[in-house]
Amino acid sequence: MERRGRVQGKVAIVTGAGSTPGPGIGTGKASAVVLAREGARVLLVDMYPERAEQTRRLIVDEGGRAEVFAGDLTRSADAEAMVRAASDAFGPLDILVNNIGRAQVGTVVDTTEEAWDQAMDINLRTAFLASKFAVPAMAGHGGGSIVNVASISALRGDGTVAYSAAKGAMVAMTVDMAYSHGRQGIRVNAVAPGHITTPMVLSVSAPGPKADFMNQMRSEAGLLGTPGDGWDVGWAVGFLASDEARWITGAVLPVESGVLSVTPLMMAPHLRAVPEP
Ligand SMILES: NC(=O)c1ccc[n+]([C@@H]2O[C@H](COP(=O)([O-])OP(=O)(O)OC[C@H]3O[C@@H](n4cnc5c(N)ncnc54)[C@H](O)[C@@H]3O)[C@@H](O)[C@H]2O)c1
Numbered sequence: 001m002e003r004r005g006r007v008q009g010k011v012a013i014v015t016g017a018g019s020t021p022g023p024g025i026g027t028g029k030a031s032a033v034v035l036a037r038e039g040a041r042v043l044l045v046d047m048y049p050e051r052a053e054q055t056r057r058l059i060v061d062e063g064g065r066a067e068v069f070a071g072d073l074t075r076s077a078d079a080e081a082m083v084r085a086a087s088d089a090f091g092p093l094d095i096l097v098n099n100i101g102r103a104q105v106g107t108v109v110d111t112t113e114e115a116w117d118q119a120m121d122i123n124l125r126t127a128f129l130a131s132k133f134a135v136p137a138m139a140g141h142g143g144g145s146i147v148n149v150a151s152i153s154a155l156r157g158d159g160t161v162a163y164s165a166a167k168g169a170m171v172a173m174t175v176d177m178a179y180s181h182g183r184q185g186i187r188v189n190a191v192a193p194g195h196i197t198t199p200m201v202l203s204v205s206a207p208g209p210k211a212d213f214m215n216q217m218r219s220e221a222g223l224l225g226t227p228g229d230g231w232d233v234g235w236a237v238g239f240l241a242s243d244e245a246r247w248i249t250g251a252v253l254p255v256e257s258g259v260l261s262v263t264p265l266m267m268a269p270h271l272r273a274v275p276e277p
Pocket of ligand 1: 045198200
């Protein structure tokens with residue numbers, strides 16, 4: 001029997017579907033590949049089209065279908081053109097993954113007004129604009145699924161005030177959109193990745209002992225003690241986008257090895273419950 005994927009025949013847009021150059025895979029790139037492997041035709045959107053082209057090649061080499069759309073989604077015209085491009089290339093839109101984002105370190109005191117606005121533009125405005133044009137397109141043919149890539153920074157402090165505020169607003173936007181568009185058959189959910197390792201994360205610290213320590217901490221901080229990466233987010237996105245999640249909307253799915261489930265104190269080695277070998 002021919003295998004039918006979880007999103008077989010669906011039309012999907014993934015924003016930020018390229019990946020910062022470097023080892024590993026970004027969450028947008030992984031989400032796009034997972035959706036394509038599960039049978040979707042995917043529009044790969046990125047302001048650096050050469051990045052999205054690498055994702056396209058990966059998908060096409062595996063026998064999937066994808067096209068690249070070059071655009072800056074902080075611009076309304078690009079967001080509108082993106083939604084049109086998806087339906088021109090593949091047909092009516094079913095799935096939107098709002099994945100664009102970038103963390104900025106800074107407290108409320110040392111974050112400049114310019115950096116604040118930039119964080120809101122990249123992390124929030126892009127999702128707002130993409131959704132603004134995607135929702136009517138989905139509603140026009142009976143519904144669809146939107147997955148927002150938020151962060152545990154929406155829920156826990158980590159010294160990135162503008163980024164955290166934007167991701168917190170994204171969570172609020174998720175539940176409000178779920179409320180407003182449920183009766184149009186549109187489900188809206190978010191994933192909240194934890195301290196995963198992606199090329200973007202690796203690009204901000206030079207290789208060396210400090211980077212090695214941070215990598216180790218990204219694993220150790222979670223209950224599982226293992227590293228997470230872009231694929232972990234991609235698989236969660238694939239599930240929420242699919243009809244297997246048909247009765248799930250307004251949810252925020254943590255993808256974080258359980259870091260939200262424990263107080264930091266209990267992660268101290270001598271307190272942690274470690275089973276006897
Ligand atoms: N890496 C982590 O540890 C982590 C943790 C929590 C959440 N996240 C979230 O995951 C998402 C992706 O992270 P990543 O590490 O894969 O990043 P990445 O930089 O590898 O990928 C994001 C892509 O978005 C593109 N992009 C940026 N601004 C754009 C714009 N205005 N218009 C169009 N494209 C644009 C970039 O060119 C890039 O290719 C972000 O939303 C991030 O906040 C990441």
